Amino acid sequence: MSAPLDATDVLVVGAGVAGLACARDLLAAGVGVRVVEAGDAVGGRMRSDRIGGFVVDRGFQVFNTAYPQVRRRLDLKGLRLRPFTPGFLVHTPNGRLGFSDPTRRPRTLPELLSGRLAGPRDLAALGLLSARDMLLPPGRLKRRPDTTARTAFADAGFSEAFVERLFRPFVSGVFLEDELETSARVFHMVWRSMLRGTICLPTEGIGAVPQALAAALPRDTVRLETAVASLTGDGALTAAGQEIPARAVVVATGPGSVPTLLPEVALPAYRIVTTYYHVAPRSPLGEPTLLTDTRRRFLNTCVLSDVVSSYAPPGHALVATSVLGRDGQDRERELRAALGEAYGTGTDGWDLLTVRTIEDALPAMAPPHPLTRTTRAAPGRYVCGDHRATGSVQGALASGARAAREVLRDLRR
Numbered sequence: 417m418s419a420p421l422d423a424t425d426v427l428v429v430g431a432g433v434a435g436l437a438c439a440r441d442l443l444a445a446g447v448g449v450r451v452v453e454a455g456d457a458v459g460g461r462m463r464s465d466r467i468g469g470f471v472v473d474r475g476f477q478v479f480n481t482a483y484p485q486v487r488r489r490l491d492l493k494g495l496r497l498r499p500f501t502p503g504f505l506v507h508t509p510n511g512r513l514g515f516s517d518p519t520r521r522p523r524t525l526p527e528l529l530s531g532r533l534a535g536p537r538d539l540a541a542l543g544l545l546s547a548r549d550m551l552l553p554p555g556r557l558k559r560r561p562d563t564t565a566r567t568a569f570a571d572a573g574f575s576e577a578f579v580e581r582l583f584r585p586f587v588s589g590v591f592l593e594d595e596l597e598t599s600a601r602v603f604h605m606v607w608r609s610m611l612r613g614t615i616c617l618p619t620e621g622i623g624a625v626p627q628a629l630a631a632a633l634p635r636d637t638v639r640l641e642t643a644v645a646s647l648t649g650d651g652a653l654t655a656a657g658q659e660i661p662a663r664a665v666v667v668a669t670g671p672g673s674v675p676t677l678l679p680e681v682a683l684p685a686y687r688i689v690t691t692y693y694h695v696a697p698r699s700p701l702g703e704p705t706l707l708t709d710t711r712r713r714f715l716n717t718c719v720l721s722d723v724v725s726s727y728a729p730p731g732h733a734l735v736a737t738s739v740l741g742r743d744g745q746d747r748e749r750e751l752r753a754a755l756g757e758a759y760g761t762g763t764d765g766w767d768l769l770t771v772r773t774i775e776d777a778l779p780a781m782a783p784p785h786p787l788t789r790t791t792r793a794a795p796g797r798y799v800c801g802d803h804r805a806t807g808s809v810q811g812a813l814a815s816g817a818r819a820a821r822e823v824l825r826d827l828r829r
Contacts, residue, residue, distance in 0.1 A: 424450040426823055427652055427662035429644045429677065432460025433809060434800045435668030436629040437489065437816030438823075439637060445824055450660065451633075452652075454643035457623070458630045460670055461777070462809075464621025467770055469729035475774040476691045476716070476738045477622045482613020485813035490628055497616035498724045504706040504716075506533075506585060507758040512707075515582060517611070538578040545572050549608040557604050562783040565591075568600035585708035589716035591807075592687035592740060592778045599785035602806050609810070617724050625809070647677055647797065664827060666791070666798040666819050671776045674801075678793045683803055686776040689715070691738045692748055693769040699733040700759035713754040714739050734769070742773050779803040787811075791819040798823055 426442055428435045431453035439449045457463065463474045478500065481492060503516030513533050534542065549557065563571070565587055569579050579596075588594040590606060618624040630638055643655040651662035667677050674681055696719075701707070704723040706716045717737035721728035728734040737755060739747070748768060756763040779802060788805050791798045800819040805811030 422450075423651075423661035424448045425662065425827065426450075426664045426666060427452065427660050428666045428668055429652065430460065430668035430670070430673075430801075431455075431458040431626070431630065431638050431640070432668060432670070432801070432812065433462060433626050433629060434802070434812040434816035434819075435460075435666065436626060436633070436638075437485070437813045438666055438668060438800055438819045439633060439816075440489070440629070441817055441820035442823060443633065443637070445820070447824065447827065449637060450662070451638040452642040452644060452654070452660070453638060453640050454655075454669075454673075456641055457627075458638060458640075459623050459626035461774060462622050462626050464623030470693070470695070470732075470734050470769060471621045471720075471724070471727040472693055472734075472770055472772070473622045473736075475689060475772050475777055476718075476736045479616045479618060479622065479625060480609050480613045480809070481616060482609040483808070483810035483813070485810050485817065489632075489813065490625065495624055495628065496619035497614075498619060499704065500615045500617075500718075500723055501703060501705045502614070504586060504708060506581060507707060507709045507711075508581065509710070512758075512760075513581070533582065534578050535575070538574055541573040546607070546611055549604050550611040554605070554608070557608065558601065558787050560601060560604070562599050562601045562785060564596060564783055565598050565600050565603045566596035568603065569596070581710055585710055585712060585716075588712060588740075589706070589708060589738065591781070592689050592715070593780070594712055594715075594740065597782055599781045599783040601783065601787065602781045602785055605787065605806060606808065609808075617720070617727075619724055619726060621727075644673075644677065664796045664798065664823050666800060666823065667793070668800050668816065668819070671779075671801070671803060674799060678797060678799055681793050681799050684779040684781070686803075687778045687780060688741055688773065688775050689738050689777040690741065690743050690747075690771060690773040691736055692751060692771050694735040694737070694752075694755075694763070694766045695728070695769050696733040696735055696763075696766045697731070700735065700755075700761045707758055709754065709758055711754075714751060714758075717755060717758065735766070743771050778807045781807055788814065788818065791815065791822050792826075796826075 425448040428451040502520040506513045591598040645655045699719045715738045720734045800815040802812040804815040
């Protein structure tokens with residue numbers, strides 16, 4: 417066994433956004449903290465790679481400015497955010513339809529009222545649902561009886577045709593499932609955040625978010641390439657055999673490590689998603705907008721370089737397309753054909769840059785789903801992450817904040 421590392425009050429295992437938020441709050445309260453991370457950089461699943469001049473996030477991700485934890489912890493101006501259009505496009509057998517928030521893009525109101533996307537009944541139901549979700553206090557939304565999103569849409573008065581045309585393709589891309597089985601409570605909170613905020617990408621890639629959180633910590637708080645093999649009665653033991661003495665340990669790793677470190681913690685199933693990154697000679701769309709598909713051959717696709725020009729070098733366009741599950745034989749070929757139809761262009765000249773499969777992209781959130789839960793796993797042992805909340809960046813940050821509060825409460829007893 418190697419010599420032990422310096423003792424600390426609290427050891428945080430994992431430098432994703434939950435662990436970084438927890439560490440920041442503990443340090444602000446005057447508690448000694450060490451963060452150890454198995455990888456070579458902070459961020460967990462929120463990482464960005466550079467491949468041949470292209471910025472490739474590890475799976476398609478977006479950044480929502482409405483999240484309270486985001487606004488509290490991050491300098492949004494410093495991230496140099498670039499927005500998507502407030503809406504999305506839907507590819508249908510009868511052509512492409514556009515859905516935009518008319519309160520932000522009034523010029524789209526005539527198209528919305530044309531009846532191509534929705535009839536009067538569905539528009540009225542959409543207006544009422546959106547007004548309630550945007551204006552009601554969050555506590556009221558959280559206390560609603562929970563059902564599936566599909567049941568909630570039916571109860572709200574939407575026609576089945578409208579759900580299939582608009583909500584099902586869109587919700588599939590948000591929650592990475594295509595049966596509308598996600599908690600309605602979670603849907604309402606996410607829909608609220610989309611109505612109240614702006615969906616963006618940082619200029620340097622989604623990895624800039626955890627990097628900004630880490631930069632706010634004192635130097636040497638985070639130790640990279642330090643995997644924890646097990647927890648002990650006095651702290652933790654690294655894979656290299658070093659002891660890390662600590663009064664409390666917070667496990668903020670991805671779901672793959674939680675069962676090893678805290679076998680008593682039950683985890684939900686996780687959604688698997690694969691994102692294909694294609695390089696095109698020019699943008700097939702020309703606007704920073706998500707495109708969905710009513711036939712559900714893909715979850716969503718967008719031209720990332722239309723959102724952030726620096727995601728691709730000059731003279732190229734970077735197209736990201738996500739599908740449920742893993743890559744497989746002929747899947748990229750079939751996807752390329754679907755993209756050619758959806759974008760209305762040939763794809764023979766497109767090159768496949770890379771493929772990213774994320775095994776633990778998002779927790780399954782079937783009803784009844786608690787929007788928050790305790791992080792205490794055992795005396796002196798805590799767990800935080802998106803699986804303890806809504807599966808979003810907001811949920812992960814809030815879970816980290818709750819872990820810090822509960823650790824502080826217990827240490828001061």
